[in-house]
Amino acid sequence: MDGTRFSPLTDHAQGSQPATAGQTAPNPRATTALALYFSRLGAPMYVHERVTLFAVAESIARLTGYRNAGVFDANEPSPGHVFFVPDDTLMLGEARELGIHSPCQLYGAVVPYPFAKTKAITHQLINTHATRPHGWSTVFAQNVSNVVLPGYTAFNIDDARAAAMRLLPLGALRAKEPLGDGGHGQAVINTITELDVFLENLPTEKITRHGLVLEANLRRATTRTVGYTMIGDRSIAYHGTQRSVINNHGVSVYGGSHLICVRGAWTELERLPMDAEARLAVTQARTYDRNANEYPGFLASCRNYDVGQGVDAHGQWRSGVFEASWRSGGASTAELAALTAFAADSSLRVVDANSVKHFGKPRKPPPGAAVHFCGNDPEDGPLMRYTVITRALRHAG
Template identity: 70%
Template sequence: MDSIAFSPLLERVRRSRPAATRQIVSHPQAITAVAVYFSRAGAPMYAHEKVTLSAVAESIARLSSYQYAGVFDANKHSTGELFLVPDDTLMLDEARSLGIHSPCQLYGAVVPYPFAKTKVITHRLINTDAARPSGWSATFAENVCNAVLPGYTVFEVEGARTAAMRLLSRGPVRIKEPLGDGGHGQTVVRTIAELNALLERLATEKIASHGLVLEANLRRVTTRSVGCTMVGDRAIAYHGTQRSVTNNHGLSVYGGSHLICVRGGWAELEDLPMDPQARLAVAQARTYDRSTASFPGFLASRRNYDVGQGLDARGHWRSGVLEASWRSGGASTAELAALTAFARDSALQVVKATSVKRFGRLRNPPPGAVIHFEGDDPEEGPLLRYTMVTRALRHVA
């Protein structure tokens, strides 16, 4: 691996604190195997997503020297012996029924309310009397308001119109459906007429149940990934960028992440040299992350944040957290590849890991790539998913 690209980091990393000691919680001694868990409220998954989820679970099993138990089966498995890799963020009551009380028991997160796992928490309501679900945290929304883009969350149609009128005075507005991911379920509107046309296509009951996000639209956008991941007593933190690709249906969607991963946690990440834009993204992600304390019972071993940076309608550069991903996601294979590299070589301090999703005619992946899916997804069409680890900085005694 190439260490030249990271050579300025050497002295700072050598002087840094022991890796992630502030975030470590010991493995529960009873765990012997890793299993994929399909949650009660999990959204339908594409075939390639299910295959990749299994690959993540198998990677965790190898990393932790556990057995891989396949898909969780309550008739065969004792939850106290399993480390679970859920398909989605778990609700608190479901996690408790599974005996989960520590981030060392799962790869993912636990939240107390269904809305708390979606992007609706990112923005404030339009006023103090606005409709909201039970458990809504005004404190969270206030705490993150300076770390996100201008926007609102609404749970009723008239609220959407009010929010849009406020935002449209400053330019186009991006409308986001909370359950959409990977770039799906988003529409940019420039007039109230366009908003009304969109609202007519959305079920009122769906808006009332799941909410709707209205946010200032950016152009020439760079989406950054910032996160911290823990598997047992191993932890990494990272920053990087995402790439967008055109899928087989002609839509712009998530196509992978390029991550710079450091052994340790948030403090070790902040010790890395990075450009001002990346440093701001890290600071905003940390603000968002700290604010999760507003939700009772919240716990997470994977904390991943998308930060959008670009120009608003007036040409002003803006930066803000777009949403969180606390479940296994597109960058998970890169995170696990980095964790595995660190486990294999105790001298490694920084690695670059890349997850890639390619649509269309299948091409050979680069040498050294670990392939997770290659073939025709029944819904997504021809698709290739792979991960690579390149470049490294080793500790020099």
């Protein structure tokens, strides 16, 4: 690898956009190796998440035929022909240092600012004088305002309270920490007093740096998943639903995804039969996706959108994008299972894939399941993670 050093993959528990102007898009056929990359701003990971990330890298290596070279050593220069599997969305400068200029070079995404990889970008600011981070795109927030729930993002306490005062007449709101995932870092707020209590337990520096999302709370909510994934010359698009489970600490958290996947891209997805609610979710996710390019330097091969649908405090049914995930996440093993199935059988048209997270006493996985983790996570307790294909439809004739 031209002197570039990699760490071996050993103990898992330990561990289409155009090219930028003036640059030539890398030839994916020149790529020979794949490497995991732990980014500078990557969020902390549970052991089971880290193990599953290694499984994602191994799946991509098998799918592409790239040599699995282990963990990339960021202290060494990139040879330019490595396919990266990052733990998190990459910052633009970091990606450029790695030689990444195209979505063909990674499973994930690149954004120009840290806040742009979080749910903070989903909503508008309370007014034109509101505090905002450098690089904030007012245009993006305006353009997606009709496909998200009523809400605001705030970067100081005063703006957060002003946003809550405007939203509470609509009923209960949900406060979300932008870096929270899987249902963590959220609280339902019914009064300003409850918001003040919530803010007292949230460091001011955390709000200033990452922001705080305040949006209408939904009851009897369903979270739909819509996405598009490209690896090399293979791609799928999908829609589906998420499931919530109670973890070992008695908290409701993300428990997996059921994806209905089609070979191809957004156009092929929209041709699938689906109910009106699913079709609306796809339309809203695509609007959010198209506008992501308002952030300069944005590129992604992994585009996943959570869309919430439910009833607000006044009984009105609502639908809106919660957030984007442009990195390896809970649905990734299902995405890769579908991509692998399509690669193995050219007659397949639609594949249903399920990623499952089961907390508590281990149970026998279903036949044909690929188990990614089964054991005791030091922080999350006993759990099992697996993926299984549950349906495969072939072309007629």
